[in-house]
Amino acid sequence: MKSIVYRTTGDPSVLELVERPVPEPAAGEVRVNVAVSGVNPTDWKSRVGSRPGDDLPFAEVTPNQDGAGTVDAISPEAAELNPQLEVGDRVWIFLSQHQRPSGTAQEYVTVPVEHVVRLPDGISFDVGASLGVPAMTAHRALTVSDQGPSRLAPGTLADKVVLVAGGAGAVGHAAIQLARWAGATVVTTVSSEEKATLARAAGAHHVVNYRESDAAQAILAAVPDGVDIVVEVAPGPNAALDLAVVKNHGTIAVYANNGGDSVTLDVRPFFARNLRFQGLLLYTVGEDALQVAAEDITAALVDGVLDVGEAAGLPLLRYPLEQTAAAHDAVENDAVGKVLIDVA
Known part of the structure; x- marks a missing residue:
């Protein structure tokens, strides 16, 4: 699969497009085929670190916390925790990379099942990838x-x-x-x-x-x-x-x-x-608060709230996966709108 990685902190030039094996979901994880990855200020700030050249917590990191796509595989433990979630479900992802090396700037990502939320019918991947952190x-x-x-x-x-x-x-x-x-x-x-x-x-x-x-x-x-x-x-x-x-x-x-x-x-x-x-x-608010937010946000989606695009007040700026560096640069330079990366 195609994946964006960085092995050292620094400016967007540290981001690299590579080929990596499709990951297997560990206990309690779900694998998602990412369609759209969302970029937030926290993503470029994590990449920069306190200063360029700082050590990373992992040998290699794939950036971006948020995204949307389709469930591709579910571990037995994850299926037990959320029996309603099924392979083929359209979902949105939040805090994918928190204390983990795997963000959404890649074709497949494994995520704790608690951070994978089914998208209501009719809600686009663009909306799903724009939720999460914001x-x-x-x-x-x-x-x-x-x-x-x-x-x-x-x-x-x-x-x-x-x-x-x-x-x-x-x-x-x-x-x-x-x-x-x-x-x-x-x-x-x-x-x-x-x-x-x-x-x-x-x-x-x-x-x-x-x-x-x-x-x-x-x-x-x-x-x-x-x-x-x-x-x-x-x-x-x-x-x-x-x-x-x-x-x-x-x-x-x-x-x-x-x-x-x-x-x-x-x-x-x-x-x-x-x-x-x-x-x-x-990152420190606690899992209970995150779950409450996910439930309420999903209810708002059902009611037609949180749409994106210029007509809804949030223009979309799109980049292909191989231009993730440019997407990070746009967010760092205060681009007006939501920056999205088309992964699939």
């Missing part, structure tokens, strides 16, 4: 408030206001769609009119271009009582804005460090309004 991160951000909910479904965020920082990104897109599905009023910030158009297509009720207006003033004009949940990609630069618009018992859910690693918060308004500054990382 959709599960968005789900977690929307369910960590001390005011609830702990699950997402129609109506669970009714009467809530959600602010999505960076609504044109993959996580932002998923957060807008999931929050809207759950009944929230959704506000998002963007940096250009192009991104504003995408955020509106995703379903945002109010879009604020922070480069053209006073963002806090514009947000409070749209939602005078303030924001219940912030899905935050840039906590450092946005700290003052978040404090200005979050209401009592609000939550700032932080999933990235865009714009810097440090955050300065005024303590008095923070504790006076009982705010929660909540970090989240899928």
Whole structure:
């Protein structure tokens, strides 16, 4: 089979197309014939490491956490854990490469059965490969408030206001769609009119271009009582804005460090309004939370949520497997849209 590998950390040039044997699923694993691989910032960051030349945890790594394809083989143990899953099922994959050498940038991948989810009828591989890290991160951000909910479904965020920082990104897109599905009023910030158009297509009720207006003033004009949940990609630069618009018992859910690693918060308004500054990382959030997210995301898919493509607010940028390096480079350079690799 064709596989992309790297044997040392570094820039995209360390990625190499090779031939490898088709892997056999170990105990508790499923083998998936990958159709589409999704690329996320975590994929190029893992490839780069702390610095070029760092040792890898494995002699050889195939990148990319997310993907979609068809179940090709199931180990007996995996069949026992999930008896509903069958060979031939169309599935989406999440966290394929977490603490493992095998990502989805190859024709066949073996994955723990817990991280393989059946795609509902009519849902494309493109949508499936775009879920994983972005959709599960968005789900977690929307369910960590001390005011609830702990699950997402129609109506669970009714009467809530959600602010999505960076609504044109993959996580932002998923957060807008999931929050809207759950009944929230959704506000998002963007940096250009192009991104504003995408955020509106995703379903945002109010879009604020922070480069053209006073963002806090514009947000409070749209939602005078303030924001219940912030899905935050840039906590450092946005700290003052978040404090200005979050209401009592609000939550700032932080999933990235865009714009810097440090955050300065005024303590008095923070504790006076009982705010929660909540970090989240899928790799350490725990299997129970991942399974809840997978279930809710699948329910949203059945309801027609989380579509991709420019008309849905998330343009697709496609690369063939042999151009995985270019795909990683596009994500690293903040390409607008979802980067996908056509494997099969």
